Amino acid sequence: xxxxxxxxxxxxxxxxxxxxxxxxxxxxxxxxxxxxxxxxxxxxxxxxxxxxxxxxxxxxxxxxxxxxxxxxxxxxxxxxxxxxxxxxxxxxxxxxxxxxxxxxxxxxxxxxxxxxxxxxxxxxxxxxxxxxxxxxxxxxxxxxxxxxxxxxxxxxxxxxxxxxxxxxxxxxxxxxxxxxxxxxxxxxxxxxxxxxxxxxxxxxxxxxxxxxxxxxxxxxxxxxxxxxxxxxxxxxxxxxxxxxxxxxxxxxxxxxxxxxxxxxxxxxxxxxxxxxxxxxxxxxxxxxxxxxxxxxxxxxxxxxxxxxxxxxxxxxxxxxxxxxxxxxxxxxxxxxxxxxxxxxxxxxxxxxxxxxxxxxxxxxxxxxxxxxxxxxxxxxxxxxxxxxxxxxxxxxxxxxxxxxxxxxxxxxxxxxxxxxxxxxxxxxxxxxxxxxxxxxxxxxxxxxxxxxxxxxxxxxxxxxxxxxxxxxxxxxxxxxxxxxxxxxxxxxxxxxxxxxxxxxxxxxxxxxxxxxxxxxxxxxxxxxxxxxxxxxxx
Ligand code: AMP
Numbered sequence: 001x002x003x004x005x006x007x008x009x010x011x012x013x014x015x016x017x018x019x020x021x022x023x024x025x026x027x028x029x030x031x032x033x034x035x036x037x038x039x040x041x042x043x044x045x046x047x048x049x050x051x052x053x054x055x056x057x058x059x060x061x062x063x064x065x066x067x068x069x070x071x072x073x074x075x076x077x078x079x080x081x082x083x084x085x086x087x088x089x090x091x092x093x094x095x096x097x098x099x100x101x102x103x104x105x106x107x108x109x110x111x112x113x114x115x116x117x118x119x120x121x122x123x124x125x126x127x128x129x130x131x132x133x134x135x136x137x138x139x140x141x142x143x144x145x146x147x148x149x150x151x152x153x154x155x156x157x158x159x160x161x162x163x164x165x166x167x168x169x170x171x172x173x174x175x176x177x178x179x180x181x182x183x184x185x186x187x188x189x190x191x192x193x194x195x196x197x198x199x200x201x202x203x204x205x206x207x208x209x210x211x212x213x214x215x216x217x218x219x220x221x222x223x224x225x226x227x228x229x230x231x232x233x234x235x236x237x238x239x240x241x242x243x244x245x246x247x248x249x250x251x252x253x254x255x256x257x258x259x260x261x262x263x264x265x266x267x268x269x270x271x272x273x274x275x276x277x278x279x280x281x282x283x284x285x286x287x288x289x290x291x292x293x294x295x296x297x298x299x300x301x302x303x304x305x306x307x308x309x310x311x312x313x314x315x316x317x318x319x320x321x322x323x324x325x326x327x328x329x330x331x332x333x334x335x336x337x338x339x340x341x342x343x344x345x346x347x348x349x350x351x352x353x354x355x356x357x358x359x360x361x362x363x364x365x366x367x368x369x370x371x372x373x374x375x376x377x378x379x380x381x382x383x384x385x386x387x388x389x390x391x392x393x394x395x396x397x398x399x400x401x402x403x404x405x406x407x408x409x410x411x412x413x414x415x416x417x418x419x420x421x422x423x424x425x426x427x428x429x430x431x432x433x434x435x436x437x438x439x440x441x442x443x444x445x446x447x448x449x450x451x452x453x454x455x456x457x458x459x460x461x462x463x464x465x466x467x468x469x470x471x472x473x474x475x476x477x478x479x480x481x482x483x484x485x486x487x488x489x490x491x492x493x494x495x496x497x498x499x500x501x502x503x504x505x506x507x508x509x510x511x512x513x514x515x516x517x518x519x520x521x522x523x524x525x526x527x528x529x530x531x532x533x534x535x536x537x538x
Contacts, residue, residue: 001196003165004188006074008229009034010158016232019206023256024064024237031232034068040154041072041130044146045103047154048128052077052162055099055171059083059092059114060107062216062237065132067225069105070216074188077163078103080170081183082217085109089116090494094180095173096123099382107133111140118142165189171382172219172319175499177428177440179448183382186219190322193375195226197348201327202260202287202313204231209284210260211253212237213267214434219319220291224262243267243433244465246276257284264434265295270465272302279306291315291324293431293467294422297339304333316343316422318408319436320391322376325350326420342419343412350374352420353405354412359396362413367423370412371405378406428520430459432468435498439470442491442499446472449490451480456510456518457501460527471527472501473510503527 002008009031012019017032029037050056056078060066066082073080081099083092085108092113096104104127106114118124118141128145131137136147165188173181204210204227212224212235228235236256242249249271253261261282268290271277288303288310295314304312315324328344346352354368355361362368373395380388395403411423428439439457446455455474462469476482484504491500505526513519 002192002230004074004161004163005169005191005226006038006071008226008232009038009071012229012232016206019232020234021229022064022067022212022235022237024062025239027064029064029068034064034071036156037068037151038071038075039156039158040151041068041105041132042075042159043154044130044151045072045076045078046159048103048145050076050078050103053079053167054103055079055081055101056103056105057081057083057096057099057101058105058216059085059110060105060132061085061109062212062240063108064237065107066216067235069132070225073105074163074169075158075161077159077161079168082170082172084215084217084496085113086498087113087496088493089113091181091496092117093120093123095183096127098173098180098183099171101127103128103130105130105132107131111137115141163188165192168379170222172217174319174436175429175438175441177438177444179441179444181441182384182387184219184319185379185382186222186319186322187379190376190378191222191226193349194323194347195223195230198223198227198323199230201347202227202289204228204233204260206232208233208259209257210235211256211258211262213261213263215240218434219323220262220264223323227260244270246271246274250276250281253282253285258282259284259286260289261285261287262289262291265290265293265299266431266434266465266467268303269296269299269463269467272299277303277306280309281306282310285310287311287313289313289315291317292434292436295341297334297341298337300330300341301333301335301337304330308333314341314343316420317372317376318406318410320378320406321350321372321374321408322378325372325374325376326352328419340421342415342417343422344419346374347376350376352412354414354420359393359405364414364416364418367411367413369426370408370410370420370422372408373403373405377404428459430468430470432459432466432470433498434467435496437470437499442470442472442495442501445491445494445499446474446487448494449482449487451477451482452487453477454510456520456523458520458524458527460503460524466502469503470499470501471503471505471523473505473507473523473526475507475510503530505530 013031013035171183176182214220317324351373353371459468511519
């Protein structure tokens with residue numbers, strides 16, 4: 001068992017240096033190259049004053065160089081904080097501020113974004129930037145502290161590390177209902193535990209060719225990356241733009257001869273819709289995994305009928321419990337489109353609990369709140385004890401204070417087959433295009449616009465790639481003239497594209513229920529009716 005996540009790469013670099021480790025659009029790296037380059041970046045970080053526990057941000061497209069940076073940060077004893085290059089500057093600033101970083105590694109077409117962020121103090125003076133591709137930008141508002149040329153002259157012996165597996169490996173920022181993204185802290189031990197189970201269960205070996213499908217700031221990407229490195233296999237980074245090009249995505253899987261494909265239901269359903277997959281397609285593929293959302297049974301049936309040689313596994317789990325906490329391998333293609341696919345049973349070392357409001361187990365068949373206990377649980381949210389204590393609770397059935405359970409916010413029941421079934425959310429968190437979104441974050445951003453008096457954001461499920469359409473009801477401030485176009489423009493400066501509402505309705509007053517709260521059910525009906533009317537008119 002490795003002590004730290006990057007040890008898997010060092011191990012394979014020593015025994016199979018020329019084996020291919022990562023394949024990207026523009027670059028392919030062997031285990032030896034990955035090992036050497038990450039050590040050199042680690043050396044420049046430690047020489048620049050990076051200490052154990054320092055947060056180091058990475059802002060670059062999904063590419064082999066980004067994997068080098070991730071490993072380098074671990075080797076330098078730092079904590080990796082991946083940033084989404086599709087975020088607007090204002091959201092990145094919130095994350096940079098929250099994680100209190102002194103270092104940022106960047107590459108690719110991120111110059112405009114960085115220019116906007118580094119216009120401001122304190123970022124300009126407090127953060128050093130390392131430019132990690134061969135084309136550092138000129139005439140920018142930010143100063144580049146070191147470039148890839150400086151890295152190449154570094155020694156190839158790794159810096160001495162004092163990190164232990166209980167220390168944080170990364171912080172992943174997810175949508176926060178109060179308008180500020182929440183940083184989930186994940187330790188080396190959290191990831192190593194899941195990966196060791198997954199390598200065994202999925203029978204991963206050096207001959208595997210594994211997809212790197214989700215963006216690198218998604219929790220799921222850590223399984224692709226470290227599942228691959230633990231097995232000494234090849235990681236094939238899937239270009240993000242293929243998500244919306246079903247036939248090209250299918251061509252990518254064929255050409256890369258993937259053996260394990262870890263995807264998300266929105267992409268799989270979209271590919272099914274466009275009939276992108278032939279009967280008996282992807283002859284090398286052994287397993288298709290999905291996580292993050294319900295995979296609608298009709299789409300699953302579509303896939304299973306076309307790929308009878310492939311095993312299909314549903315993984316379930318929130319970022320706070322590291323990658324996945326339960327699994328279910330579908331034994332045979334369902335014959336009923338309404339059949340519910342369970343999220344299954346807990347992965348090794350994890351436990352799923354369906355509890356009532358007094359934290360007592362609910363009888364089988366009854367709906368309860370889903371809690372997770374076990375080795376995957378994050379220590380909590382970065383520098384936010386209140387949020388941590390609100391959802392990471394002491395296990396009421398244990399006298400050990402370190403024994404905790406995590407309230408997922410999901411609803412579930414245990415079926416007569418003993419398997420756990422996911423029944424939706426107890427709150428207003430949704431998934432759209434695979435992204436986890438708190439509708440409260442959007443609502444906070446809309447309410448902050450001066451020309452809006454009040455607003456409410458609800459979601460309707462949709463069968464498009466988005467999976468959900470975000471709807472915003474708003475009341476203009478007295479005398480203000482606003483339209484969905486002006487609102488969307490204002491919001492796009494603070495929210496990423498995937499959080500922008502696609503439907504808008506203006507109200508004189510938002511409808512309320514008997515308790516005086518905003519009547520969200522009525523709003524959903526109003527948006528559903530509006531969508532039907534629009535569809536009829538077009
Ligand atoms: P994230 O933290 O982005 O991984 O999102 C976690 C949430 O996604 C969970 O709390 C669930 O609501 C949802 N989720 C994850 N996996 C599944 C799954 N296999 N089926 C249904 N919902 C899922």
